Amino acid sequence: MDAFFVSVEELFDPSLKGKPVVVGGRPNERGVVSAASYAARKFGVHSAMPLRTAYKLCPQAIFVDGHRERYVEYSHKVYEVLQRFSPKVDMASIDEAYLDLTGTERLHGTPLQAAHKLHQAVKETTALNCSIGISASRMVAKVASDQAKPNGILWILPGQEASFLAPLDVRKIPGVGKVTEGRLHAVGIRKVGDLAALDAAFLEQHFGKWGLALAGKSHGMDAGGWFDTEVGEGGGPKSISHEHTFMVDTAETAALDGILVRLSEMVARRLRDHDLWARTLQIKLRYSDFSTFTRSRTLDHASQVDAELAAAARDLFHKAWTGKPIRLLGVYAQSLEATEGQTSLIDEGRAEDWRRTLAAVDKIREKYGQDGIISLASGMKAAFRQRVHENPENLPGKDPKKGKLS
């Protein structure tokens, strides 16, 4: 999708059209640009740039907050259109997808004809522009769609991959970022063609396994990594995480603990939504000087329970924290499993209690939003009251109106 977040915002506020627009937050906030309109890009503003920098470059830009729900909604709309063109669809991100058109010629014609139809269908159902790259390899299709922006279609014929890539900067290869680009420049490699001219063995010597993959990529092959998978092969999530950057760095234990609990609750909630259990819990902390540390622990059983994740998160944090002000905290669930795994018989009853209580908590959160429940403690009480309200039998031997909660 072209300038996806900005384009969606323009649908909700047409007065933004044609103007320099920055999505991501207020210009004085801690944060970065999520997306910039083409008018804003003319001033040098681009995504991932600090908002304060964007403001200095383009003070007349209109700064708007991001609305994730809107982007997800439109992403789904696009996905539905794509499914009409092929059963093999990969949403690679919220605004990027791969289609395998193999065997759809009788239905949609040549790849170019299919792309035109697809482009039109996306425009008709979403009123949004997209760009399309067509190729025999996923990686080249991606680069081609990049080169086709804005609002274009580019077909790289089989056999033309290397000559298409050759004049491009190495940075255009997906997976080559700032660091790799610097290392390549250091040995005189600037264009993809420079890479392609080198011996694969030389690249392997300098850059290891990654160098070998680079050699393949420079010739247009899906060499190694994610691009080497079939379209539509991806499974569920491999990790679920939430992190928070404080408006002002803080060393207040209560504030830090509060955020850790909140982040753990959000992670646990999403684990339950996906029916997943986490075997490993990780935290991240970042200090004022941006130094960043992670600490992780494998749990004795996989969990999706708020309190278990929060307890591990707080323990890891307090063992690692130097006491200096904190800029960012994060909680990450990893090694996700589809079942709870081993729990002791003694814990079984307790686990069942947790399951039922958390299901009730989730219901309340669905109704009143995440803020309907401020903390785990109040959440427990609310869930308990809900259960008593639904069926007074749940409060053994007590008058539901007077019953004390423990």
Add this chain to the structure above:
DNA sequence: TCTGGGGTCCTAGGACCC
């Protein structure tokens, strides 16, 4: 310039096992 939040994949050392 002063650096978000959600992800994936890779590397590398050490523990541990056979």
Add this chain to the structure above:
DNA sequence: TCTGGGGTCCTAGGACCC
């Protein structure tokens, strides 16, 4: 006395993507 080889799991860090 001076010590293998293969494998997996755990932990920490980092590059990269949108």
